[in-house]
Amino acid sequence: MSEGTPIASKVIANDPVVGASSATVRNVMCALEQEGLIYSPHTSAGRIPTAQGLRLFVDELLCKNEPKELALQQLTTNLSRAVRPEDMCQKASQLIADMTRLTGLVVMPKTHDAVIRQLELVRLADRRLLCVLIDEHDQVQNRVIELVTPVTDMLLNQTLQLLNTALAGHTLTEGGERLAFALKNVDVEISNLVKQALFGDTIELNEQLVFATGETRLLTSEISDNTAELRKIMKFFDDVTPLNHIFGQCKQSQQVHVYIGEETGIEAFKNCAIVSKAFYKDGRAAGVIAVLGPIRMDYETVISSVDMTANILSSALNPVL
Numbered sequence: 001m002s003e004g005t006p007i008a009s010k011v012i013a014n015d016p017v018v019g020a021s022s023a024t025v026r027n028v029m030c031a032l033e034q035e036g037l038i039y040s041p042h043t044s045a046g047r048i049p050t051a052q053g054l055r056l057f058v059d060e061l062l063c064k065n066e067p068k069e070l071a072l073q074q075l076t077t078n079l080s081r082a083v084r085p086e087d088m089c090q091k092a093s094q095l096i097a098d099m100t101r102l103t104g105l106v107v108m109p110k111t112h113d114a115v116i117r118q119l120e121l122v123r124l125a126d127r128r129l130l131c132v133l134i135d136e137h138d139q140v141q142n143r144v145i146e147l148v149t150p151v152t153d154m155l156l157n158q159t160l161q162l163l164n165t166a167l168a169g170h171t172l173t174e175g176g177e178r179l180a181f182a183l184k185n186v187d188v189e190i191s192n193l194v195k196q197a198l199f200g201d202t203i204e205l206n207e208q209l210v211f212a213t214g215e216t217r218l219l220t221s222e223i224s225d226n227t228a229e230l231r232k233i234m235k236f237f238d239d240v241t242p243l244n245h246i247f248g249q250c251k252q253s254q255q256v257h258v259y260i261g262e263e264t265g266i267e268a269f270k271n272c273a274i275v276s277k278a279f280y281k282d283g284r285a286a287g288v289i290a291v292l293g294p295i296r297m298d299y300e301t302v303i304s305s306v307d308m309t310a311n312i313l314s315s316a317l318n319p320v321l
Helices: 009-013 022-034 051-064 069-080 085-100 153-167 172-185 188-198 227-235 241-250 299-317
Strands: 103-109 116-125 128-135 140-146 208-213 257-260 272-281 284-294
Touching (some): 051 299, 085 103, 085 284, 085 299, 116 153, 128 188, 140 188, 153 188, 172 188, 272 299
Antiparallel strands (some): 272 284
16 A cells, blocks of 8 residues: 555565465455455456545544654654744645655635735836735735726825825734725725725735645656646646635544545546645634645555644644743
């Protein structure tokens, strides 16, 4: 199972842990095959688990999963060195990929709780502006605003002054509340420009931050020999929205979730498995950490790794003062 390759009865019988003859092992494997739990990919090959067999095996692992103390200490040390949530998530993605030698993925929604230091509106064209938000950590968010009609320099300056008065020194959430009052006493043109600057058509309020490591490890014949199919899988790292139903299910419990092949609900992932778990901040699900790989992966290692990393990431995001 750890290597994900077909295995013969003789190999199993030679394992000192098994303690059974080749004939006995063959009989057991025949019974498992009749029950639809294993099958032979081609004549004279060894046996590999079916989706049903994998599900039975994985469910047993989920019941027995126990974190390894040494790995816990190493993960805690590595994640504790990061300060910003984004840095922690990037490190978690790297760590989980290194531990499993598969693809690590951390997804969390963009938050609006960073304190804004400065805001700028830059004219790119007559009907296009660039809104630049600079937060307390000098992180920059650029948002392109497409206007229906051009705006004057006076209107642009008045809008910028209003935005900085309301937002500078506050989070976007706090600033939004302050703006609600300020906009009651300004011209409609300024009000409309403010709304477009903060929540323009090119910006979605449910934007997600995606931290992926080891994506090319999915380019393997175990998943597909078809280049076009592999290319479809790689596109998911540009837009993970199709995986949102999985992320949503993960956030409904604090358990590790395993999706095997067709269970992912995505045709491109029919030969893949996703092991995932939510992590938490301030008592609420803040995002999901996951490992993606071929169906025949080392589930015991991957489940344990995902469980540990999600728990430690939650601890790092909720430091005890």
